[in-house]
Every structure is written in C-alpha cells, then in structure tokens.
Amino acid sequence: xxxEAHAEPxxxxxxxxxxxxxxxxxxxxxxxxEEQHSFTVRYKSHLELEPRTATKxxxxxxxxxxxxxxxxxxxxxxxxxNQNQTRNCWxxxxxxxxxxKALEAKGEDTLPCQWYKRVYTSLCPISWVQKWDDxxxxxxxxxxx
Amino acid sequence: MxxxxxxxxxxxxxxxxxxxxxxxDHALMIVLLISVFVLYIIVTMITAKLxxxxxxxxxxxxxxxxxxxxxxxxxxxxxxxxxxxxMDEINDPHLTIKAMGHQWYWSYEYTDYxxxxxxxxxxxxxxxxxxxxxxxxxDHRMVIPMESPxxxxxxxxxxxxxxxxxxxxxxxxxxxxxxxxxxxIVNRPGVFYGQCSEIxxxxxxxxxxxxxxxxxxxxxxxxxxxxxxx
Numbered sequence: 001x002x003x004e005a006h007a008e009p010x011x012x013x014x015x016x017x018x019x020x021x022x023x024x025x026x027x028x029x030x031x032x033x034e035e036q037h038s039f040t041v042r043y044k045s046h047l048e049l050e051p052r053t054a055t056k057x058x059x060x061x062x063x064x065x066x067x068x069x070x071x072x073x074x075x076x077x078x079x080x081x082n083q084n085q086t087r088n089c090w091x092x093x094x095x096x097x098x099x100x101k102a103l104e105a106k107g108e109d110t111l112p113c114q115w116y117k118r119v120y121t122s123l124c125p126i127s128w129v130q131k132w133d134d135x136x137x138x139x140x141x142x143x144x145x
Numbered sequence: 146m147x148x149x150x151x152x153x154x155x156x157x158x159x160x161x162x163x164x165x166x167x168x169x170d171h172a173l174m175i176v177l178l179i180s181v182f183v184l185y186i187i188v189t190m191i192t193a194k195l196x197x198x199x200x201x202x203x204x205x206x207x208x209x210x211x212x213x214x215x216x217x218x219x220x221x222x223x224x225x226x227x228x229x230x231x232m233d234e235i236n237d238p239h240l241t242i243k244a245m246g247h248q249w250y251w252s253y254e255y256t257d258y259x260x261x262x263x264x265x266x267x268x269x270x271x272x273x274x275x276x277x278x279x280x281x282x283x284d285h286r287m288v289i290p291m292e293s294p295x296x297x298x299x300x301x302x303x304x305x306x307x308x309x310x311x312x313x314x315x316x317x318x319x320x321x322x323x324x325x326x327x328x329x330i331v332n333r334p335g336v337f338y339g340q341c342s343e344i345x346x347x348x349x350x351x352x353x354x355x356x357x358x359x360x361x362x363x364x365x366x367x368x369x370x371x372x373x374x375x
Binding site: 074086 | 237238240262298323
C-alpha cells in the first residue's frame, strides 16, 4: 500500500487556516533548511518507493526458526521463578500437544510447536515423558489436550 | 572432597560456596568473640572477692547491653540476607541436566540436544583402583563444562533422596513427582564429590555423586563419546 496522501498537502477544510494544518503530513519543502529538506526528501522517497515485502506472518515464522536454531537450553520462564519446576515441564508438554492438535486441525505448518517440544525435552525427565506418551496412547492421560 | 579429621568446609568450587565460606568465617568470629567475652565475665565474677550488695539497677549499662547485641545481630543478618538473595538471582543457564535418584544410584539425563542418559553406581570397595576414594567413586561421572551456569533438575523415581555436593554449596531434595531446580557455576576444573543426603534404604550411604568439571571442548568430546557408546 502506498502513501500517496503525503505527496501533496490536502485541500484546507472550510474554517481552517493554513497555519493550523496538522504536522502529520509532510511540510511544503520550500520553507525548510537544507538539512530538513534532505531528510524530508529521503523520508518521502522511502514511503513512496519502497514496496512492502514481508508480511507479519512470514516475519514471525522466521523469528521462530531463528529461535529454534539458536536454542541452547530452556530459558528462564517468569511464570515459574522458584525452585519447583514441575509445572514448567507439565505446562510445556501440554502446550506442545495442544499446539500440534490446533495447527494440524487448521492445516498449518506446525513448526512453532517445536519450541514447546524442545523446552519440555530439556526439562522433563525421560521416564515422565514416556509415561505420559503411553497414557495418551491409551487414552488415560490426565491433562486436557 | 573431605579429608580425614577435617574440621572446616571443603574448598569452594563455586562463587556461592565462596560467599558462604566467608559468611561462616564472619559469623563464627562474632560467636567466638562473644563466647570468650562471656567466659571472661564469668571467671571475673567468680574470682572477685568484693561484691556490692546494694546495686539494684543501672539504666546506662542496661541500654548498652540491649543496643550492642541488636547491632551485632544486624551485622550478622545483613550479609546473610545478601547471600540468600544472591542464591535466588535470575540466571540464564547454558545447559540443563536432570539428576534422578533411584534405590540406590543416580541417573543423569542430558536432553537439550540428544537423548543422553546414563546411570552412576558407586564403585564397590573391592573394585577400587589404587588412589581412588572409598565410598565416593562412581563408575560414570556427571561431566559438566566449567565456568558455565548449569541448571540441574533433581527428582526421584522411588523414595526421597537428596543430591548434595558440598564444595559447590548444593544440597537439593529429590522428591518423587516433583522437579527441584538448582543452578551453579563451577569456577575451576576438577572432580567434586558428594553423597546422598536423605535416608533412602539399605544402601543410602552407598550412592555417591561425582561431578567432573572440564573445559568446554573436553565436554563436547565426552558427549560425543557417550552418544557413540549408547
């Protein structure tokens, strides 16, 4: 979307004088200093000529990919600041499976869910994960997925 | 590790343990001074020949011996609270290891990248090599990179245990169904010993903890070797 509104000043509304026009639009460049002028020219050209490439979703997917590539270990989670990390492990296990279920139902890429998997793999004892996986297979898993 | 007829703490291998050592020295000195002072007063009182039977009270000395102990207590409390809060600081660990207590051995899981897990049994006395320590050595040591914050999550598979390493200032209970977290940094390379610190049955005294702190490159070699052996 191009910002053509900034190309010329809008016509003054009845009752308003030139002096009271808002500063949001680019000013008439003739009355500016050289420095202000060059900035305004660059600003205008940025708005007019640069096309919008990355959408918000693509940027988010790239962010999660970087996060996963740079993963070292489960980071500090402010929801669980104390010694007892049982809930941290449980929460991430549930979040992974809920995320998988939700994104598969929508038919979307499940890459963002990998973050939760990495975190619960780091935190949860292997025996707990195995037990929960068996319970899910049997249908006796106590959590809500 | 502990030495025969040792009286004090083991040499500190982590910054927190160093702080605890210094605090202990400070508190013990205050306690010693008070004890010597009280002993002196007792001896003086007993050996004095003249006694003034007409003293009933004295505002001045009563104020002094109320205010001075309050000041001494503050001097002990402030460093103590400082260390307490230092222990709870938010840190960003580089590595997470799980230590699971069993009857009667520890198992360690390194699952940040690959599924590495192994058991650590005590080496029986008859199988010790010359120079090894009785009741302290284990067949597989918990190897960690030095000078990195390590997060250890401790739990148990059967009964209560406790994961303790005195030279790092760590003692954390291993409770079945609960995941207890501790973080520490090891200052120097070396081997650090500890023993199970919660009664857990017949062989409670025979399930030691051995930590080997090595430079990062050696740690990476070790993990590769362990994955190959698995």
